[in-house]
Structures are given as C-alpha cells and as structure tokens.
Amino acid sequence: MPKLKLTSAAVERLKAPDTGQTDYFDTALPAFGLRVGRSKRMYFIIIRIHGKRSRITLGQARVGNGPGMTLTEARAKAGEVNEQAALGIDPRQQKAAEKAANRLRQANTVGAVADLYIEKYAKPRKRSWKEDQRILNTYVRPAWDDIPITEITKADVAELLDAVEDEAKKKTGKGFYMANRVLSYVRKLFNWAIDERALLDQNPVGRKMSRGIEGSRKRTFTDEEIKAIWLAADTIGGFKGCDIKMLMLTGQRVGVVAGMKRS
Numbered sequence: 001m002p003k004l005k006l007t008s009a010a011v012e013r014l015k016a017p018d019t020g021q022t023d024y025f026d027t028a029l030p031a032f033g034l035r036v037g038r039s040k041r042m043y044f045i046i047i048r049i050h051g052k053r054s055r056i057t058l059g060q061a062r063v064g065n066g067p068g069m070t071l072t073e074a075r076a077k078a079g080e081v082n083e084q085a086a087l088g089i090d091p092r093q094q095k096a097a098e099k100a101a102n103r104l105r106q107a108n109t110v111g112a113v114a115d116l117y118i119e120k121y122a123k124p125r126k127r128s129w130k131e132d133q134r135i136l137n138t139y140v141r142p143a144w145d146d147i148p149i150t151e152i153t154k155a156d157v158a159e160l161l162d163a164v165e166d167e168a169k170k171k172t173g174k175g176f177y178m179a180n181r182v183l184s185y186v187r188k189l190f191n192w193a194i195d196e197r198a199l200l201d202q203n204p205v206g207r208k209m210s211r212g213i214e215g216s217r218k219r220t221f222t223d224e225e226i227k228a229i230w231l232a233a234d235t236i237g238g239f240k241g242c243d244i245k246m247l248m249l250t251g252q253r254v255g256v257v258a259g260m261k262r263s
Contacts, residue, residue: 002025003026004027005026008071011061011071012063015036022036023044029078031047033046043058047082049089108150110152111146113193114189117136117189117192118133144156157183157186161179161182161183164182183205190204230248
C-alpha cells in the first residue's frame with residue numbers, strides 16, 4: 001500500500017484507479033489514510049482493540065467546495081478514535097449505542113408519550129378522552145413536544161403553568177382555573193408514564209403544586225329563570241323538551257335521564 005505525506009493538495013490530486021480503489025497511508029500519522037475510488041474518497045484509520053485489527057471509516061474527503069470533511073478535521077477525528085481505542089472502546093459500538101439512545105429519546109418524548117397515553121389509556125377508559133387530547137394538544141405539546149419526558153423538571157411545569165395562567169387571565173380574568181386544569185392532565189400523564197410504562201421514577205408535578213383554590217361554580221336558578229326554561233322546554237317539545245323538564249325536576253345527570261326507559 002502506498003505511503004505519502006497527505007496534504008490538502010494531495011487529497012485532490014491523487015488519481016483514482018481504473019478499477020477498484022487504492023489506499024494511501026499518511027506518513028505523518030501512522031494508520032491514518034485515504035481510500036481513493038472512482039466515485040468517493042474516504043478517510044480511514046486502522047486501530048487495534050484487544051488485539052483485534054479494525055478499519056474505521058472517518059468520513060468522506062472534501063474535494064474543492066464539495067461536501068465532506070477537510071484533512072484537518074479528519075486528522076482530529078482520527079486522533080479521537082485512537083484515544084478511544086487505547087482505552088479499549090470500539091467507536092463503532094459507541095456510535096451504535098448513541099443511535100439506540102437517540103431512538104429511545106425520540107420514542108419517549110412528551111409528544112410520543114402523550115399519543116400513547118391517549119390511545120392506550122384515555123380512549124379505552126374515559127368518555128372524556130377528547131378533552132384529555134384537547135388539553136394536551138393545546139397547552140402541553142406546543143411547549144414540550146420534542147423533549148424527552150425524563151428531562152421535564154418541576155421548573156418546567158411551573159413555567160408552563162405560568163404561561164397558561166397568563167394567557168387565560170387575559171381572556172377571563174381568572175387564569176388559575178385553566179392552569180389547574182392543565183396541571184391535572186399533566187399529573188395524570190406523568191403518573192401513567194410511571195405506573196404503566198416505567199419511563200421515569202418520579203413525577204415532576206408535586207402533590208402540593210396548585211395555582212389557586214377554586215370556589216364552587218354552582219348557583220341556584222331564580223324563579224324567573226326556572227319559568228323561562230320550563231316554557232322553552234314546552235316550545236322545544238318532544239323527547240328533548242321532556243328531557244329538560246325531567247332534569248329540572250330530579251336534578252339527575254344528563255346521561256341518566258337520557259337513558260331512561262318508558263317503564
């Protein structure tokens with residue numbers, strides 16, 4: 001195999017063989033070289049890990065203004081690989097481990113876990129799953145969609161609630177109501193991720209975390225309101241009109257009254 005002092009000019013000047021490829025080893029950095037083929041020029045380095053000889057491809061050589069790495073960048077990368085090999089680390093295995101870790105991070109982002117929560121838990125078990133989805137899509141995913149769920153902290157939760165509260169306050173004057181709703185759904189999401197998927201050990205939503213004490217929203221209809229609703233039910237007529245009157249008389253839930261049988 002030919003040896004020469006690799007320079008930027010030499011990298012561009014070396015001619016490709018008519019067939020196959022030729023390896024040129026650098027005299028300045030042993031085991032570092034350039035493989036020249038008809039279509040590509042690739043930097044490489046030969047290493048030994050636990051006595052086993054291996055060729056590591058460093059990347060494509062840049063020719064002119066084309067893509068790829070410069071000779072200086074290739075030498076620096078070769079030095080890093082040599083240091084890893086001296087410690088018994090195979091850079092190919094490390095790269096594979098990094099790819100696996102990145103795939104795991106992408107699979108466990110807040111957005112991905114939220115989708116899984118809706119499909120695996122909310123839809124099969126909750127009639128109100130669409131509200132879960134709406135809250136998560138409207139408030140949570142825009143802020144955390146691509147962040148791994150394991151990286152969300154209490155500070156992140158507090159920052160999200162601040163943003164929700166500020167936005168809602170502009171519309172209603174009482175932003176903590178919506179902030180508490182979002183807090184509730186975020187707490188459910190993280191608890192599910194802990195209990196059902198074992199994705200993290202601790203919920204970043206603290207038990208005492210809240211944005212204000214909510215008063216009761218119930219109130220009593222006035223006599224005039226009751227009369228108006230009753231007359232409106234007469235106007236509507238049919239099953240729906242009777243439904244409204246039965247709801248007023250019994251105080252039952254809508255679903256219970258709607259499901260009543262004639263008997």
